[in-house]
Amino acid sequence: MVEHGSKTSGSDENAVRLDDVDRKILALLQEDASLSLDEMARRVGASKTPVWNRIRRLREAGVIRRQVAILDPEALGLEACFFVLVRTSEHDPDWAARFLAAVRARPEVIEAHRLAGDIDYILKVQVRNARAYDRFYQALISEVKIHNVTALLSMEELKATSALPIPDLTGVRG
Template sequence: MDELDRKILSELQSDASRSLEEIAAAVGSSRSPVWNRIKKMRDSGVIRGQVALLDPDAVGCGTCFFVLVRTSSHEKDWQDRFLQAIRRRPEVLEAHRLAGEIDYLLKVRVPDAKGYDRFYQALIADVSIFNVTALLSMEEIKATTALPI
């Protein structure tokens, strides 16, 4: 990956809906080489997809919780059931397995506290969890999907 690829990726991260001509002009190249580079980066998996970013409030998912999960069970069967449970839940936007005292961190978007409770009840019905702590995000200060390339 060279400097032109990085410029193209930065432009795509900023606004992937722009035309190929606009992106090419922004990076100081022409349409054909930019298209070839984008295709190569898609084919190689550098570009994993292209999505629309939605306003959570506008679509009824304005409440964000960070959910800290501790388990007393580290067997493969428990982990498989837990991973299946969180992958099935559309409310889970991100899930991370952590080092340290907390085993998993989930980012969950729901309409309100009742929506979180529905999520929580469904999760513990699917899999036994030792301890769950939910942290309500009072304000989103920064949110980006752009990687620092």
Template structure:
């Protein structure tokens, strides 16, 4: 369920998406308000679940994670026990940055960050030892063209 937010909330959220490390004074100045109302709105947005967490974004290549694979998984298993084991395997693997259940021919897609192809193979071997999958296709990203965590907070977007 979408939470009702106004234009000031949008400005605050956009400012936080750009750099959540900014001080309340900086945010207030940018959005044209004072510190206390900005703090109150941020607190309410957290309580409403609009702001889930604040974090930093690291450069994976600078840390040696040069390979990004998109892993397409098909399975013939759909029982609750298999799904629980599969979800646990994904949650236990820090290489898995994202996992989505899909509609269509592919059941799941994973975004996996590793150092290289050998590290991907090690990840793959562990995954298939923990859960049975029908078919796995790994696609190596040759170039990251766009990557963002920012949501488009423009007026009239239904939020």
């Protein structure tokens, strides 16, 4: 059972300890969060109330952030996925705040990461086509000064999942 507030030490210090039932519940939710509580309880071999209580505790512990529907970009006409590599010569807090605001304001940006290494940021941008990407690019550079931008068009998605691997931390010593 998830231990509320229980953390492990070392590199896993922020990880919540989960038991096998917690891991089964999380795996089911990642596969299909629309499963009924009855069906989830049946699949994990427990009754509804304990399963519901575990889900509630996993939410309270921050393991479950939210439950959403995953949409098909192509069904919505968003057939072009670009990975945008951003290099900047600006590293002051004001620039970073403007860049973050610009990225968060653009619905085309479905992921954004600050990186270590030669590239400062990578954005995953989902749009209809190259013209739509160019409109996104022009808007971005009009809002914030960027030293260098490289856009890479994904030719084929080989794997995409929102499911995280669920580690077994029961053997980790605190």
